[in-house]
Amino acid sequence: MITSLLVANRGEIACRVFRTCRTSAIRTVAVHSDADEKALHTRTADMSVRLPGTAPADTYLRGDLIVKAALTAGADAVHPGYGFLSENADFARAVLGAGLTWIGPPPEAIEAMASKTRAKDLMAAAGVPLLAPLDPDTVTESDLPVLVKAAAGGGGRGMRVVRRLDALKEELRAASTEAESAFGDGTVFVEPYVEDGRHVEVQVLADTHGTVWTLGTRDCSLQRRHQKVVEEAPAPGLSADVEQRLRSAASTAARTIGYVGAGTVEFLVSGDRVHFLEMNTRLQVEHPVTEAVFGLDLVALQLDIADGGTLDGNPPQPSGHAVEVRLYAEDPAHDWAPQTGTLHRLAVPEGVRLDTGFTDGDEIGVHYDPMLAKLIAHAPTRAAAIRRLADALERSTVHGPTTNRDLLLNSLRHDEFTSARMDTGFYDRHLPDLTQPAADPLAPLAAALSDAHGRSRFGGWRNVPSQPQVKRYVMADEEIEARYRHTRRGLETDGARVVHADARLVVLDMDGLQRRFEIARYDDDLLYVDNTTLRALPRFPDPTAHLAPGSLVAPMPGTVLRVAEGLSAGSAVEANQPLLWLEAMKMEHKITAPATGTLTALNVSPGQQVTVGSLLAVVQAP
Secondary structure (H helix, E strand, C coil), rough: CCCEEEEEHHHHHHHHHHHHHHHCCEEEEEEECCHHHHHHHEEEEEECEECCCCHHHHHCCCHHHHHHHHHHHHCCCEECCCCCCCCCHHHHHHHHHCCEECCCCCHHHHHHHHHHHHHHHHHHHHHCCCCCECCCCHHHHHHHEEEECCCCCCCCCCCCCEEEHHHHHHHHHHHHHHHHHHHHCCEEEEEEECCCCCEEEEEEEECCCCCCCEEEEEEEEECCCEEEEEEECCCCCCCCCHHHHHHHCCCCCCCCCCCEEEEEEEEEEEECCCEEEEEEEEECCCHHHHHHHHCHHHHHHHHHHHHHCCCCCCCCCCCCCEEEEEEEEEEEEEEEEECCCCCEEEEEECCCCECCCCCCCCCEECCCCEEEEEEEEEEECHHHHHHHHHHHHCCCCECCCCCCCCHHHHCCCCCHHHCCHHHHHHHHHHHHHCCCCCCCCHHHHHHHHHCCCCCCCCCCCCCCCCCEEEEEEECEEEEEEEEEECCCEEEEEEEEEEEEEEECCEEEEEEEEEEEEEEEECCCEEEEEEEEEEECCCCCCCCCCCCCEEEECCCEEEEEEEEECCCCCCECCCCEEEEEEEECCEEEEEEECCCCEEEEEEECCCEEEECCCCCEEEECCC
16 A cells, blocks of 8 residues: 655646645655755655755656655655656666556556657557658658657657758757757657647546546647647547547557556547557646546546556546646747746636646746646536636736746637637747737836825925826836826826825726726836736936847857857858757757848857846847
């Protein structure tokens, strides 16, 4: 019987597993890197073990240290979570070899699906329909577009869509580098890319006694960089025939490899065509939507199966619809650049599920995936679940680094999504419209009135008419002025009557319509009006604070991976030519020339650490 469990992971999934352990009276053990010493998963476990002597980005890939930590802490079982070593057969063997219970499938089953190319061979032999891999050396123009994929791991790492034959070699190299960093295995392969495909998956659950459950379908078509952003269960709009073929193929896949535990079989669906993509031999990030629809705790079932338990009879009947969104610290409008800094406040209204690995005041660092939280809504119908989740997102408080909250909200309310006509190209088509600034135009005025409330009632008053007081803010990358006056009657502004103004609340009346604005401040110049971020500008800006035209600054903190071959100060460059590559949060980010011209400065070299705003290079246009 499992009495103490170590989670070989971090963040949200570690906290999620610990939550089930608490209700099951199982003691919990966390492992952590130096960067995660004060992380939420470390603080909430019954005990924690530091993983010594490794770089933060690689700590959770050290299986030997994790097994040693489990033995040191007296744990009798290990749950791998997702990502890192969760689909590493050698790690599973090491756990079992140490006399510990492995919360996952047999190492042989992991190994069978660990290489996506080998998995496709096995599934083809079992009669599961699939897209056959292509030989990178024989790809022709007629094969384009193609998709480069990492043979090990997932989560969008090591994936590239290639639309030009002359770009294939570079994308293969970049994907391999990214996969090596994320999974310790740089093997990649190529397969056809289906433009209008939907990403549909089937949750499977199998015990050691031969029972295999298929727990409905999930649609995960809304993706950025091939990583899922919005997921739902059941997948909408599938015919009964397609759904039956998906479930049958998933069951065949699980039985073919002798699967045990929770896993997911992923498919590409185009019309009535079904193609096997891969099997994730672990719990999925999006498992909460299946839990909501089927009324199950998949982590509790994983633990029970690992303890020898059985799946009795048929699975429960599904009920209603569930939708999940992933809240990321990233800027979708600027190439999805990951963001760092202090998460000052994260709060969601009642009625939705929040899974997170952060709490107020935590730091979002550079070493790991930038997902802050998952929000999940369940309702009797799809339309009701979407409305509930969109409303919760709109009412949530997210103060800290730039996030994709507005993108998620706009996605949920987009006609293509609400009518279930989405596919994996959704963001390729709609990203510019979905990332239009949603900042409240009245936010700067509310901020200025809040700033002014502490002054004497007559502190700004003059007995002759004068110019109004002016406060300047940066909002959504734009500089905006807010104007108000101190009068005998109090604070006044053009177009709105000030009903109330203090440090935390401003109420304005505009032609009989009252609006409330909640104000939060976290330092001298950073403040939030509801969820609109404002940066107060000084009254007298520094006249020397500027960059030369054509300056390229680091959009995020990270490490310079490499500089384009032969590039140096004085080189002629073309617009959009790749100049250098940064790695942040195990993703590779390309920095390109803003215009055709001459590279007049190159300030970085491979291996160099940079911070946000660091000057990388300067391109001077002719």
